[in-house]
Amino acid sequence: MGPIEVAVILMSLFIVLVLLRVPVSFALGLATVPIFLMHDRLTVTLLFTEMFRAYNSFLLLAVPFFLLAANLMNRAGITDRLMNFAKAIVGHLPGGLGHVNITVSMLFAGISGSSTADSAGIGAIMIPAMKKEGYDASLAVTVTACSSVMGVIIPPSVLMIIWGGVMSVSIGGLFLAGIIPGIAIGLSMMATVYVYARRRNYPRYPLAGWRAFFNSAGSALLALFTPIIIVGGISGGFFTPTEASLAAVLYSLLLGGLIYRKLDLKALKEVFYESARFSAIALFAVGTASAFAFLLAFFKVPEAIVSQLQDLSLGFIGTGMVIAAAFLLIGMFIDAIPAIIILGTVLWPVAEAAGYHPIHFAIIGVVALAFGLVTPPYGLCLLISCSLGNIRVADALRDVVIMLVPMLIVLLLIVLLPDLILWLPRLLMPEFF
């Protein structure tokens, strides 16, 4: 079996299973089974060794910890405080609630390292609220899903922690480099919402006065302090990035339990259960995706792709666009974490040869993979938002495509403007550049 045959078998099996509504994580696992059984050098035991290898990683612990922190913050009412603050800033724009949704995601992205917690926590409040004010359900779902991708682009970020660990790149540098693209993506979405609101006459809130602004800012202040603890804790050498995710848990326990007094034992039990269950669902898919990725690697599929790429000798911009396209494509089908492990390490030599800085390359990869969170078939944030909004993925697709266009333009700008991406890390961590 050659690389192309194996890739075709795996992909077509996977797509058929997904069309039959088999859960994506099961479809990834099932697709590998025939190849593990058929080939004389493979055995089905490898499905389990590959899953074990994926899970047996200290870096991945950041996933449940960041999710737990985010859920604690949601439960402690911190999301509501952020929402009031966002309303005071952008509520008066046409399509006010849409802008609030995006702004809350941007603020929440600064305290949370994962996107799924963002779409689940914010979506649970914003989607019903938007529907009630007359927004189309598909738009409410789309805005929630798309804005949650900022969760892994604006620091802290689980994806950057894993990227930095796997590829020996400064996580502090990645965090700093993510700020500008993250905000740019948020602004691009607000522009789209503005156009929607003008066309469909969505409501706006009256302009909030300074008083309301300062009151809501004050009430959200302690939560807005979280990024300083996490990013400061990492750059101050108090903890490793994985441990920083635990610091976020402790801080949200402190806020919710002792200061806001919203977390009693029953609430804690529920939050722990829900966070564990949700991490497990997401990470189970990481395991089966890793087995899928293992087969691709064993049959040297990525190597075949890369050698094709190198033959093309595309130059700086061409290479960057191909890298972005490759991450976008793989992100449609599998989880971002195994995608980093398979594609990141394979594409790096291509990027390096074209003159890319490791941080610039990482940001292209992370942003493209973050977009994968809203692209079907496997777009976790879109799936979560759709289930919260009680609509089918197919019904949200049109709006998702429209929303993605300006986001893709931002991705193109990220490729074209390395100096803008590297500006903050160079400014704040000059010793490493």
Place this chain on the structure above:
Amino acid sequence: MAHFIDRYFKLLQGLLTIMLCVLVVPVLIQVLSRFLPFIPRYIWTEEIARFAFIWIILIGSSIAVRDQSHFHVDILPKFSPKTEHNLRVILLMLMLLLAIVFVAGGFQFALFGLTQSSEISGLPMLTIYIAWPLAGLSWMLFLVEQIYQHFNHQEKS
């Protein structure tokens, strides 16, 4: 039988909650031991955390099979009730197929853990590897329940 399945499900839910606490504690000890001299620098903290993590994922995968919260993609249009009925049977059978692979292949895998003990704490690796076939068994239980309910429901309506 339904009663037994409910009790087993509750047990898994309880275990899952406890395991996340187990995950937090060793990492916390690891961080604190660097700052507080009276907390010894254990070397097993990292390993215990990773192992608790594996159990969380596999117990959680079983829970999500019962409450049907594994993410799937719904792109095809709705078909006639009869086709939908058949599609659901196919879906449950396919999931059951992976459950069988997890039980059969998973036990083989777990056997490799019989002769091994972990690098740091010396825990038998069987205690980790066994999570896979046990997850497979739990999925089977919950899937058979759903198949039964599906046909039962079909007869009544």
Place this chain on the structure above:
Amino acid sequence: RYRPDHNTIVLHGASQFDDSHSYTRALVRFSELVASYYTGPEKLEFVLHKNSELGTEKEYFSYMNIGAVVDFAITSPSHGSTFSRMITIMDVPFLFQDTEHYLAAMESDVFADLEQQLYDRADVRILGYGGGEKRHIFGRRPVRNLEELQGFDMRVMGSPIQSRMFSALGAYPTVISGDEVYNAIQTGVISGAENSATALDYFKWYEVAQDVSLTAVSIIVRPLLFSGKRFRALPAGLQDAILKAGREAMQFERELEIAIDDPLMQQLAADGKVRLHEFANRDTLLKLAAPVKAAYAREVGASAILDAINALK
């Protein structure tokens, strides 16, 4: 079951590194030697998975144990530790006094008992021994003598002897996983770690830790392993060719590795990537290490091996 061609025997090898690394070069040499020694009717084909394509050495070991995917690889002995604790004796710091002592051990059969135990328990055969690189302490500050080692916050690999040894020498060992080392040093969670010039270069740790103290805390031993299940399935003539080629390829590997070790470190220094520091009293380290080594060897049943190694000097 699918097999490309019944007249062809395909053997898969794996390496975490690229073509220029001594492990990859030794695996290529091994393949060439096997092909030249084997005179049987089947055609031989070698597939080498490089650049961590199939993961890390830890996985290669488990593949060879299962008897699938990878037939042969050079791995750290520590990956056999879940099967046989005796094998961890190879990773004990200060096991060899110097390169000469190391070479004497590699050319003897001091590890024979251990090879048998690994074969019985992990079903993996040791074909030969490479290595020879020296691991040095590196970090954000120099460690030029025993005093500067006191309280030095360093990352050690997650095996009991590592923490025990470096605690006994007065350092503060912390277990941090390999993929967190770069960022842990950069942020100051730890002050440094210990590793070889090639690792320092490959993982780009010099970007965050410039001070290398020439402590030679260990001289590494890297066995070339072959899956037991796969080995038994091969024709007898091929088995002989593999045994012969394995020994020779690993002799080639250790000579190559020793030849590039010090020059690479010098090159890193010349390029301004690291600053080199001599260590004043390494003999004291050896003295302090002796009882720790002996106690550990007793614990893992490797006292006879340790005695035999000590007797070589």
